[in-house]
């Protein structure tokens with residue numbers, strides 16, 4: 001027999017985005033919310049993605065920095081201790097503390113796979129228990145994250161996905177990576193440092209296709225410098241593996257993998273294959289069909305669709321985070337969850353929703369060595385939007401400020417700003433270099449706050465910090481724009 005419960009808000013998926021949505025919907029509103037989670041509360045980010053990858057990358061970056069700092073000798077990576085650090089950061093795949101947080105915030109947690117079962121209704125399939133039916137007075141929110149894309153011809157080879165790479169237990173001697181995006185570049189960095197001989201097979205003609213080309217070049221040079229064999233413009237036509245089997249998270253999944261490359265006689269042979277070929281919203285088993293929808297219809301009308309129209313999507317149904325098809329980044333999903341949670345609470349209580357800026361830029365940091373950080377428009381995107389003559393692009397070497405050059409003896413990289421002449425405002429920024437990610441938020445504030453260049457000139461960076469790069473960049477702008 002199934003049980004029934006009623007809440008104001010039912011959230012499918014207890015990742016960082018679902019958690020934030022529930023929290024903001026409840027804050028000061030008196031609304032009730034429940035999180036339905038089929039794996040671990042905290043989601044992909046906490047256990048299989050952001051946290052373990054950055055727990056691995058940080059010591060690697062520190063060791064690499066120390067190896068290039070006069071006065072520090074013989075930095076050494078201890079692989080066993082590094083993997084133990086990762087295990088600590090993923091709480092040994094135990095979500096007790098996240099459940100405590102949710103319950104402390106007044107959010108109920110239900111474990112099981114949730115599916116929409118009709119208007120404002122969710123059915124939760126639970127292990128060894130009768131299904132639970134949840135009714136939503138105000139909203140059902142889909143925050144189910146995303147799934148990795150597994151293209152043919154790889155499926156039968158049981159390749160590693162990003163979960164295996166972040167959860168690595170057995171370090172394969174030879175690792176092939178297919179893909180040239182963020183997961184591929186970050187994983188190549190830590191797997192090479194752990195001791196794998198890494199070959200990257202990249203379909204495109206550069207790494208990190210959404211970044212400025214100079215950032216792609218810097219990461220390519222750094223990976224090659226670290227011994228990674230990066231092959232650009234290659235197409236894998238066949239993938240074969242004997243004895244492919246699921247041996248568990250982060251363990252080698254069978255015998256050697258043989259990859260045939262179009263136009264090349266040599267076959268790439270590796271002990272493991274990591275597929276890093278993108279992710280798609282996880283919408284295939286959430287019961288959209290029970291309310292006359294499919295994934296395409298929902299994605300056409302995500303929370304930030306430009307015209308704000310909801311099409312055939314009913315007003316009680318929302319998608320947020322990776323599941324919404326917006327930028328698949330934790331900070332972006334959490335931002336949208338804060339906005340939507342607050343709007344939902346306002347709608348339910350008759351309060352005025354907080355105003356939202358018309359356009360909010362999406363920041364991204366790639367934790368390679370050097371780091372790559374960007375926000376807003378690239379130079380090419382800005383020229384397309386404003387016209388060639390209306391866009392001013394300035395670049396300075398990362399070592400152009402003493403504080404940046406001091407970070408490590410081999411510091412290199414580039415900082416750039418993209419400025420719209422019409423509004424005299426920064427519309428994009430990219431930083432490539434050591435700790436570049438920490439320079440990004442100033443640019444995010446400048447763009448979001450619509451601070452004119454003439455005002456930015458009066459924001460004084462301390463000496464000697466890497467932030468003085470801002471001074472160098474602004475000095476590079478034509479005089480008429482600075483006044």
Ligand SMILES: Cc1cc2nc3c(=O)[nH]c(=O)nc-3n(C[C@H](O)[C@H](O)[C@H](O)COP(=O)(O)OP(=O)(O)OC[C@H]3O[C@@H](n4cnc5c(N)ncnc54)[C@H](O)[C@@H]3O)c2cc1C
Pocket residue numbers: 012013014015016017018036037038039040041042043044045046048049050051053054112113114115143144145146162166183282285286320321322323327328329330331332333
């Ligand atoms: C290797 C890797 C590294 C990354 N590093 C970063 C980074 O450094 N910074 C960054 O900003 N982003 C990073 N990302 C992206 C980031 O992980 C995602 O953007 C983020 O996890 C999205 O959060 P979410 O809550 O939308 O989804 P998720 O974190 O995927 O959470 C969704 C939850 O929903 C649950 N669920 C799914 N379907 C159902 C269902 N039907 N019923 C019940 N529960 C369900 C899942 O079990 C999961 O717990 C990384 C991604 C990868 C793959």
Ligand SMILES: NC(=O)c1ccc[n+]([C@@H]2O[C@H](COP(=O)([O-])OP(=O)(O)OC[C@H]3O[C@@H](n4cnc5c(N)ncnc54)[C@H](O)[C@@H]3O)[C@@H](O)[C@H]2O)c1
Pocket residue numbers: 151178179180181182183184186202203204208209276277278279327328329364365366367
């Ligand atoms: N530091 C971070 O913020 C961080 C870290 C990791 C992941 N992420 C997020 O996770 C998302 C997923 O990362 P990702 O690297 O898997 O995706 P991605 O979209 O960044 O890169 C996918 C790569 O796979 C290639 N590709 C796609 N299909 C292919 C095919 N059939 N054959 C060969 N190559 C193919 C693409 O050309 C591209 O190089 C990203 O959008 C990113 O925002 C963020």
